[in-house]
Amino acid sequence: MSTTEPRITVGVDGSAGSTAAVAWAAKLAALRHLELRIVHGLQLTGVYYGGGVLGAGAEALFDAIRTDGERVVADARALAASIDKDLAVTTDLPNEPPVPMLIDESRRARLLVVGRTGTDGFADMLLGGTAASVVSHAHGPVVVVRGRHDSADVPESGPVVVGVDGSPNSEQAIAVAFEEAALRGAPLIALHAWNDVTYEDAFGSARILTQPESLEEDEERLLGQRLAGWQEKYPDVAIRRVLVRDRPRHALLEVSAEAQLVVVGSRGRGGFTGMLLGSTSQALVQHARCPVLVVRPEPKA
CATH class of the missing domain: 3.40.50.620 (HUPs)
Structure with missing residues (x-):
């Protein structure tokens, strides 16, 4: 409760x-x-x-x-x-x-x-x-x-942006982002960032994923699945899907320049894993050019 x-x-x-x-x-x-x-x-x-x-x-x-x-x-x-x-x-x-x-x-x-x-x-x-x-x-x-250009000039217009990564916490971020966009009468950008390099162990050993075209199709399908149902629940929210081959922090920082709010989950999979414990967290809370809303995982019953 x-x-x-x-x-x-x-x-x-x-x-x-x-x-x-x-x-x-x-x-x-x-x-x-x-x-x-x-x-x-x-x-x-x-x-x-x-x-x-x-x-x-x-x-x-x-x-x-x-x-x-x-x-x-x-x-x-x-x-x-x-x-x-x-x-x-x-x-x-x-x-x-x-x-x-x-x-x-x-x-x-x-x-x-x-x-x-x-x-x-x-x-x-x-x-x-x-x-x-x-x-x-x-x-x-x-x-x-946060404001534009590291100032107190906090934007009041522009889209709401949500980082989507397929984790349960990301699902909560999507729900919050749709609610915030509807409240503000703002469009919503659903951004899913991925890349074809993964790090498999604690020492940062990297491998290049094969068949990037097939992987991109999978990522596009994932984004569509995560947004399914939300557009029906919030029919007045105009949504734009953005799929980029990039690291999440780079993509989110770039889009924050046009946004009035960025919404992210506190943890995720892939690029968002450990987001608030490392470089992505530092990038967002120190360098985003709009307010950043971090959604915490809901407590288990």
């Missing part, structure tokens, strides 16, 4: 990336008639115990950190209200490190939203292993809000 609540949660830190994330989350919450929850991790425990800050100065530092956190949350709340004055907004400033706090928040949110970069508590959040920790260990879908 799902424990999610009817809300979208966004992590804030006062940076430009955080501001873009709040605006994006507020617009989606208003569109979906959901509550928006704004959270900011103070991480004060380290100040007292890990940072060696004791004595008379500790209380003043504590107050300064909390005051700054309250300002960050208040600014985020004001931005959300400017987008939709009727939007239901709640806030929280827990004394927790940002990453575990966000992972815990993802247990109850319909969607967890984070910015492309940050300062202080969110510093390096989307760099290296910290990004993998947040996105890979969240208990629900996560959006990393």
Whole structure:
């Protein structure tokens, strides 16, 4: 049984990336008639115990950190209200490190939203292993809000793109992508990337697959099978199938330049295997030119 609540949660830190994330989350919450929850991790425990800050100065530092956190949350709340004055907004400033706090928040949110970069508590959040920790260990879908040309200019038009690889998690990504495209009145690009080189062992030994024409026919058939039924369920969504012989990260990064949202599963087979644990994850969350929505596998009954 799902424990999610009817809300979208966004992590804030006062940076430009955080501001873009709040605006994006507020617009989606208003569109979906959901509550928006704004959270900011103070991480004060380290100040007292890990940072060696004791004595008379500790209380003043504590107050300064909390005051700054309250300002960050208040600014985020004001931005959300400017987008939709009727939007239901709640806030929280827990004394927790940002990453575990966000992972815990993802247990109850319909969607967890984070910015492309940050300062202080969110510093390096989307760099290296910290990004993998947040996105890979969240208990629900996560959006990393990115803009065009590594800026806060987040696109609001263009198609929704979904990466299709034939895995069960990819099936969930397709379902989410159709829903998002229908909600936005946007066309959908279903992209299936494949190549004729596979890596068979831990040392990266490669082999060239024979009969590439036959393989391409198989891949085209797979894409058609994965989309079967969805067009009937969402007849108003215009869909374009794209089959490319390329690595998924290259193809998805290229198409992100024209998209308003890219939707992918957290794991897959072939090119998508281990996606959020390696180079493809880094490429998407650090270099995509639009928001990236990562769909988590549904828990087993």
